[in-house]
Amino acid sequence: MTNNHPSNTLATETIKPVTTDDLARIIREAAEQKRTVIAVGGGTHLFTAGKQFDLAIDTTGLTDGFHHTPADMTATVPAGMRLSHAQEKLSHNGQWIPLDPPDRGNATVGGVIAANRWGPRRHHYGTAKDWVIATTIVNGKGEIVRAGANVVKNVSGYDLNKLYIGSRGTVGIITDLSFKLSPLPAVRSTFRACYSTPEEALTTAAVIRSAPLEPESLLITKGRWTTLKAKHWWLLVELAGSEEGVTAQKETLSTTLEGSSANRWNEANNKDAAYYWETVRFGNGEASPLFGIAEISFPKSQAECLLALLIKSYPKLSLKLLPARGLAIVEIEEETDRSLFVNEITKIGGSIEFDCVEINSPSHRWPVEPAGISLMKKLKTALDPSGIFAPGTYVGGI
Template structure:
């Protein structure tokens, strides 16, 4: 727990708090909705915790230009409600949108299944306002999409977990709300056929918004916890489309044809509230008690799932995986979360396999005891020296709490 919690309601107040912390050699850490607090290594408790939730104003919405300017303490769902009145949206769909703040989403580069089409925060942010370690407020980027002047400092702050500065304002490019949306569920007896379908769709003119692969462990969890009726003896591929009615119908028909050729069993089609409920559950499935995020080439997902199955059998563990199949990102939940020696051995084996295929394995959520036994980030790689130099330049005094980020930054 921090020694002091501050809840500013203006950016000037927030900057003053950081300035005082810097002057008195105190450490400070920003907190939004707390939805990503589990992410990262164990760090020392900060002297001051700065709550950003009081910075929650929509400062500007230029609907004709498809841009908006907001304070970083606003939650994503609140922002989406504002934008929907003008028929627009911010194309980010991380878990827990009701509590996740814009600043927290940017700082953790959080995303969801629709990153396949729209990308992550790195693709949506066009400008930021940030409080530096000495309390100075700086701007990066701009307020228009075609802003190409100067260094792209935005990307330094996105995903940095507040180690370089506290994000207090953001400018985004927006997307029109689609005329309609539909999800096609396909069932497969094995992951190879499912991933062949994914690769076939990615290589065609079809443009799905999301491609989510669900294994039997995740299907069981989703059925038991949320009342779904997904098959539990194979794999489900959820294919989401957005667009106008004519284009959507054509793309779904073409997807059905390709899927049949690759041994798919056609499942149901989801619309309206059923569809919204399904994707909400998919996003929440990314947040198990012990969840690893694996990044691989899409072609390596099926082999990884086979290695996962054999490794879990060896160590008497259960696994549940969902994958952003078109992006090569797999979220694997391991159970039980208190079997520390077996979990450590399993994660070490999986990380070795993933690294040997030029991928990464990051433990996104886990019990504190496990963080004491294994590095949640893994090998920081050859770029770590540059990251250290950046931290030294942006925060030489260590005002922003160290230890949570990659390599102990």
């Protein structure tokens, strides 16, 4: 049905519904026939565990029903709409969905939420869990189910939105989403500072956090996500907000960086800033086919310990780390021992998701199962009783 869509190669049949009712009918039929279904948006963060499915749903046809109410600072966005497109429409009224996943323009809103994608600005804004206020989904029985409302505070019934965010199409297919919005900052300004050791970068990040500063992004990068072929550790700080707020913060930040052990630091001009952030999101262009990516989360206090462990075992690693959130994305050499890596992260109480080309089973992707996995399995069965949604592609083999 669609030509170049990534869904084409995943299933024997691909359908691109254009309404929620269509989708519900298709899923109902699939459930009756026990045909497995994979939902694909932009295909930017798809994990199929190497499986083939009976039916692929190309969600990019679900683009009707965009509705922005600037006075409420809320918007309803169809799941198939590109995130970039939605942001562009929202920006006309000076607002945005404060999520900045790596996205070259293809990612759909539904896909971003289903995979709970994020970017450097998670430092300040958190994740989709902090911004999604309502969802419409089609569940495993082909029923259209709504949760939440277009209000910013709501405790009516279970918060099923939370369950859908990050569920990667295993309990339902999202057809539209409502968001609480944030005002677009009037100005932004990027600083970066270079450190010889990760400890110095972390120390400076801690100083920035306790200073009267409210950065929009604060992260430490190394390797492929920095602009240079250097061993050095880079601290990237983005200030955002009103003109006077940013001006005042620039001064404080400059003083802080000047007083730190930075080898050098600078405030970037607009062009450089764009390039820095582009690099953080997509890498500096150095080929790294042999590298495996892991997303890890860990108690904040363990950042230093974690970095020390990583450098020892993987001197060539690339990394981007959000110290205030206890999150990092790490690239390690593919051929190295992954179990060592897993052990070390587990030791500090962290969790891991691998994202490597050759990984094709959930147990490789998520080597450590979460404690509540038994409950997750029960929930999956409850919402997808026929087990048609992307079976065997999720945490714990769900």
